[in-house]
């Protein structure tokens with residue numbers, strides 16, 4: 557990653573520190589940019605009268621705002637970098653600092669995927685009036701593994717244009733380029749957890765709607781594309797502004813994840829005792845969901861123990877004498893990291909399937925935090 561090409565917009569922060577006469581500021585920087593954290597501290601301290609304490613803990617999202625622990629150090633402002641405001645209140649004044657990357661990749665490598673996906677979306681749109689049922693359990697399984705199991709009703713075959721937060725400034729320009737290339741483009745607007753049109757999070761794809769038949773994602777890595785395809789069951793083209801490379805989030809990769817999820821559901825079939833994980837981070841805390849899982853387990857003559865953690869890792873939970881874990885904190889811990897744990901780690905939806913409350917053949921439900 558070329559760090560020099562990231563723009564950290566510190567002006568508003570400097571103004572806010574001066575206006576509020578803030579003296580002790582906590583700085584939160586995402587993992588990929590932490591190597592520049594000391595330079596950022598120098599810049600803030602040289603431009604203001606504040607002292608800065610870097611939060612050295614891992615930070616993967618705005619769900620993870622500095623809260624009570626640093627509050628007790630006397631912090632009176634949090635400078636949170638690289639993520640945007642969410643529908644949560646951490647209890648401490650917070651300034652969100654935009655980070656943008658200046659890469660502007662060529663559209664052309666993405667076009668073959670986009671054309672192919674538009675055809676898939678159009679074919680699906682044509683079929684969407686027809687009833688799509690499965691004759692047998694086996695067929696349902698196959699259907700699930702082939703298409704995320706859920707044939708979402710489409711009203712159109714538009715291209716949904718989305719991006720990772722540091723590339724969102726490119727969306728208007730890319731919308732125009734895609735329209736010039738003949739695509740009918742929409743930039744989806746999501747719910748309260750998202751701040752900007754076209755924004756997606758690893759746990760929230762609420763901008764999806766039936767008019768969108770396929771997706772184009774500007775960003776790097778598989779994290780957002782995996783979630784978006786699991787959530788929507790729609791084809792997705794990715795263009796990486798760091799490398800200029802285009803590819804698709806292939807069905808093979810999604811199938812592999814779904815097979816793994818199904819395998820975990822089968823493994824917990826006979827499980828009697830569960831640990832139910834509750835995230836302590838302000839934007840991951842889903843206590844009510846955890847309580848609902850506990851009650852559901854009791855209804856099925858199983859036992860659920862509630863375990864709250866700020867960070868979740870194998871070394872912190874593997875040793876508990878339970879048969880499996882249900883995770884209500886960041887949904888991606890179960891989806892992306894379950895192989896690191898010695899016991900099955902599943903999502904609330906997957907527990908519902910394992911207990912027969914939901915049907916696998918009706919399609920996979922991504923664990924979204926609204």
Ligand code: SF4
Pocket residue numbers: 616617618619620757758759760839840885886887888925
């Ligand atoms: S995916 Fe996880 S880390 Fe990212 S914003 Fe959502 S809860 Fe936070």
